[in-house]
Amino acid sequence: MELFWYIALITMLTIYVILDGYDFGAGIIYLFFAKKEKDKKAIMNAIGPFWDANEVWLVAGGGVLFFTFPKLYAAAFSGFYLPLIMILWLIILRAIGIELRAQIDNKLWHIIWDKTFGVASLLLALFFGIALGNIVRGVNLGGVVDGVSAYEPHYFFLPLWNPSFSPHAETLGVIDWFTLLLGLIGVISLTIHGAGWIIFKTNSDLNARLKRLIFRLNIVLLVLSLFSLLVWGSIVPNPFGNFINHPLLFIFPLLTAVGIAGLFKIQGFKKDWNGFLFSTLFLIGGLVSTVVAIFPKFLPSTNKINPSLTLHNTSAGHYGLSVGMSWFIFGIILVIGYLIFQYRVFSGKLDDIGYSEKH
Amino acid sequence: MEDMLFYDRLQFAFTISFHYLFPVLTMGLSLIIVYFKWKYLRTKEEKYNKIAKFWMRIFGVNFAIGVVTGIPMEFQFGTNWAKFSEMTGGVIGQTLAMEGVLSFFLESSFIGIFLFGEKLVGQKVHFLSAILVFLGTWLSGLFIMATNAWMQHPVGFTTLENGNFVLSGFSELFTNPWLVPAYLHNQTAAVVTASFVVTAVGAFYLLNKQHQEYGKIFVKTGVIFGLISSVIVAFPTGDWNAKNVVKYQPITFAAMEGVFETQSTDGEIVLIGQPNMKTMSLDNKLAVPGVLSFLTYRNFDTEIKGLNEYPKKDWPTNVPGLYYAYHIMVGLGTLFIGLFFIAIILLWRKKLYQTKWVLWSLLILSPFSYVTNITGWYVAELGRQPWLVYGLLPTSAGGSPTVSSGNTLFTLLGFVGLYFLLGLLFLILVGKIIFKGPETQK
Ligand code: HDD
Numbered sequence A: 001m002e003l004f005w006y007i008a009l010i011t012m013l014t015i016y017v018i019l020d021g022y023d024f025g026a027g028i029i030y031l032f033f034a035k036k037e038k039d040k041k042a043i044m045n046a047i048g049p050f051w052d053a054n055e056v057w058l059v060a061g062g063g064v065l066f067f068t069f070p071k072l073y074a075a076a077f078s079g080f081y082l083p084l085i086m087i088l089w090l091i092i093l094r095a096i097g098i099e100l101r102a103q104i105d106n107k108l109w110h111i112i113w114d115k116t117f118g119v120a121s122l123l124l125a126l127f128f129g130i131a132l133g134n135i136v137r138g139v140n141l142g143g144v145v146d147g148v149s150a151y152e153p154h155y156f157f158l159p160l161w162n163p164s165f166s167p168h169a170e171t172l173g174v175i176d177w178f179t180l181l182l183g184l185i186g187v188i189s190l191t192i193h194g195a196g197w198i199i200f201k202t203n204s205d206l207n208a209r210l211k212r213l214i215f216r217l218n219i220v221l222l223v224l225s226l227f228s229l230l231v232w233g234s235i236v237p238n239p240f241g242n243f244i245n246h247p248l249l250f251i252f253p254l255l256t257a258v259g260i261a262g263l264f265k266i267q268g269f270k271k272d273w274n275g276f277l278f279s280t281l282f283l284i285g286g287l288v289s290t291v292v293a294i295f296p297k298f299l300p301s302t303n304k305i306n307p308s309l310t311l312h313n314t315s316a317g318h319y320g321l322s323v324g325m326s327w328f329i330f331g332i333i334l335v336i337g338y339l340i341f342q343y344r345v346f347s348g349k350l351d352d353i354g355y356s357e358k359h
Numbered sequence B: 001m002e003d004m005l006f007y008d009r010l011q012f013a014f015t016i017s018f019h020y021l022f023p024v025l026t027m028g029l030s031l032i033i034v035y036f037k038w039k040y041l042r043t044k045e046e047k048y049n050k051i052a053k054f055w056m057r058i059f060g061v062n063f064a065i066g067v068v069t070g071i072p073m074e075f076q077f078g079t080n081w082a083k084f085s086e087m088t089g090g091v092i093g094q095t096l097a098m099e100g101v102l103s104f105f106l107e108s109s110f111i112g113i114f115l116f117g118e119k120l121v122g123q124k125v126h127f128l129s130a131i132l133v134f135l136g137t138w139l140s141g142l143f144i145m146a147t148n149a150w151m152q153h154p155v156g157f158t159t160l161e162n163g164n165f166v167l168s169g170f171s172e173l174f175t176n177p178w179l180v181p182a183y184l185h186n187q188t189a190a191v192v193t194a195s196f197v198v199t200a201v202g203a204f205y206l207l208n209k210q211h212q213e214y215g216k217i218f219v220k221t222g223v224i225f226g227l228i229s230s231v232i233v234a235f236p237t238g239d240w241n242a243k244n245v246v247k248y249q250p251i252t253f254a255a256m257e258g259v260f261e262t263q264s265t266d267g268e269i270v271l272i273g274q275p276n277m278k279t280m281s282l283d284n285k286l287a288v289p290g291v292l293s294f295l296t297y298r299n300f301d302t303e304i305k306g307l308n309e310y311p312k313k314d315w316p317t318n319v320p321g322l323y324y325a326y327h328i329m330v331g332l333g334t335l336f337i338g339l340f341f342i343a344i345i346l347l348w349r350k351k352l353y354q355t356k357w358v359l360w361s362l363l364i365l366s367p368f369s370y371v372t373n374i375t376g377w378y379v380a381e382l383g384r385q386p387w388l389v390y391g392l393l394p395t396s397a398g399g400s401p402t403v404s405s406g407n408t409l410f411t412l413l414g415f416v417g418l419y420f421l422l423g424l425l426f427l428i429l430v431g432k433i434i435f436k437g438p439e440t441q442k
């Protein structure tokens, strides 16, 4: 039962990253590369009808986490208090950037919301990577100092950073060099992903340039990923244990590799959706490999006194979890139906769907 | 600890009050848009489609702000109320997750089609997506009200040894006797607000001698929806809610009504008066005898228990606030019924569009429909104090053990700043749409 919900949660999270990931990426491209009004419009049109629904995966995922693993939800959300609230602010600013830009036709107005949308997208991509880093690295559960817990064993609180920026320091911070590394991987991979989406959904003049960009960024991504693999062992004890015990899981790292390899061929692709496809594979592979590596832990404990939070010691009551399954499965089937419908209505290139005029 | 909870409570109250200003219009307006779209399909008159689109644009801006202010609500249970989330997540996490999976997806997928897809999907499907958006918003309302109803009157759970609650009866969450009246009341109150907004825009056009053809349709539709919904808000739903409060939270009721001393025979209803917490009485009281117990017990001589019957530690923490909130809601609600009634009579006699004072009153009173909604929630939420989950979990035990008050104050200030900006932008944009009028809708 817990395993069902674990898989459901990871799946929802992965879908969230893939879907909202492309509109974050589109935002980053928008910030750095879209100079002409026509290109800006094309990018906005490519995400306009979707971004709101994409965000719901986060909201619904949060709800499902609250319901299935309340102890984890409580501990993690209060422990990562500051970064989470800042993520919320960024989400708000980004959303109003998208929605309000087209409402008034004025140059200054456009400049403000262009920047807001772009910078918020960039920071969100960075923050989500950092968040993943924190989950892998673990936290000082119970706030242990000198062998004594300061709180109940599953609570903790992290400041944004500590002066040494080291993942091995005694008082950890949200941002250290390791989490920052994952943050950068987040930014680069989502930029590629967003570029892939724009190529797929528009005929903008940018597309040729974006292909070259993907190629170059992909080199950086490869280097950073290999580097992270190298330092992984110093952060996670026995990082490949789960994979060695269950060789089938190697499929996920393999997907990552296929994704990167495929992206190198971007310039030769005939079909516009290929780039997006391979960046999706990379994201699925990377994300799932990372969380599977620490399974069954959700949040490892960095001290020896308090146990890590796992899917077994944080789950809600058995009865609740099992009734939840029926409406959840029903709901997800509906959601898939809406998704198919929605993407069929807005299929093809979206350069001129008239989104902007109506706004 | 006290100090820290103070900011948590302030932050929750501020962010939810602000959030609710938007869904209240979303829920009501989606119904009225369905009506206009239906009218267009039936009459094939282009103006009704223009009207539907005009309101859809306003809806779109309103919805966007509702969404972005709703996301912090979902997170705040965990960030600021961690202990509460840990203990109750097994029960109300269920309804909140259902809201996410079963209604937010519905809304957000079809809102895209509803706002941008008219040409792509054709009129029938467009109408259908309007209906689905409406259903989605009302379903959200249902799940959130079910969550709140459980906090007001917990059912269907068992308490574990460690004090946490787990679900034991799923269907009880939805058959909770608190839920049905609260949901119906709240939803009709949302329709009142939307009616006021539609009417007010119409009245504005008529008074400003601008877009007059549309102004008339708005006023007419608005006052009809307005009269029906404002009557239902008071009776049967408001009355039914009040009976629930008497039954399940009698102390709250005493505080809402400002009854300090038990009134043995004819419970009087207080029209005006200021609670004085030093002398434990109402200053400047103006009251009608007999009415209160009639309203609540359908009987002229029952006893109304006063606050004096209960230990002071069980009293709601803010008695004057609760008392005022309740009286503002009921007072304004009565005024609304009166005004819409007059408007309907004039409409009947074909004089409404020329009667300036009524149009002015409709215009000026419309913001107050938001006030009644927010004060209504203050009645519910202040009335639940000092409990987070009524009778089970005190508010003081629900906070996050590791978040310091300095951090909460910081985020509270951030939210205040950000929401100030959101509010300003909202007003500018909606103002712009209203000035431009429905005629220019493509
Ligand atoms: C247009 C808005 C509006 C209007 C005119 C009224 N209400 Fe209301 N009221 C609400 C909007 C509202 C609300 C915002 O929807 C609340 C908050 C929680 C809820 O269930 O509905 C509410 C709550 C609420 C409660 C509190 C329930 C609790 O403690 O949880 C009572 C007793 C009433 N109402 C009773 C009335 C009566 C007797 C009215 C007579 C005119 C009335 N309301 C008018």
Ligand code: HEM
Binding pocket: B009, B010, B012, B013, B016, B017, B020, B081, B144, B145, B147, B148, B151, B317, B374, B377, B378, B381, B382, B385, B387, B388, B395
């Ligand atoms: C628009 C509707 C709502 C408004 C205006 C509102 C208002 C408030 C206010 C004023 C408080 C502070 C009370 C105090 O501390 O004295 C509060 C607290 C709270 N409310 Fe609500 N509320 C609303 C809806 C809800 C809903 C639907 C839920 C549950 C799903 C909820 C859950 C809470 C919680 C957890 C607290 C914090 C603990 C507390 O102080 O009681 N509220 N709300």
Ligand code: HEM
Binding pocket: A055, A056, A059, B016, B019, B020, B022, B023, B024, B026, B027, B062, B063, B064, B065, B066, B067, B068, B069, B070, B071, B072, B073, B074, B075, B104, B107, B108, B137, B138, B140, B141, B142, B144, B145, B186
């Ligand atoms: C603590 C309480 C609340 C939480 C956690 C909450 C959560 C949310 C969230 C996350 C969204 C965004 C949905 C999306 O992404 O599409 C939202 C929007 C919405 N909420 Fe709330 N909300 C709360 C209070 C309320 C109340 C009291 C109502 C009304 C009864 C309400 C009704 C709605 C509706 C209808 C929407 C749709 C969007 C809109 O109308 O703007 N919510 N809420």
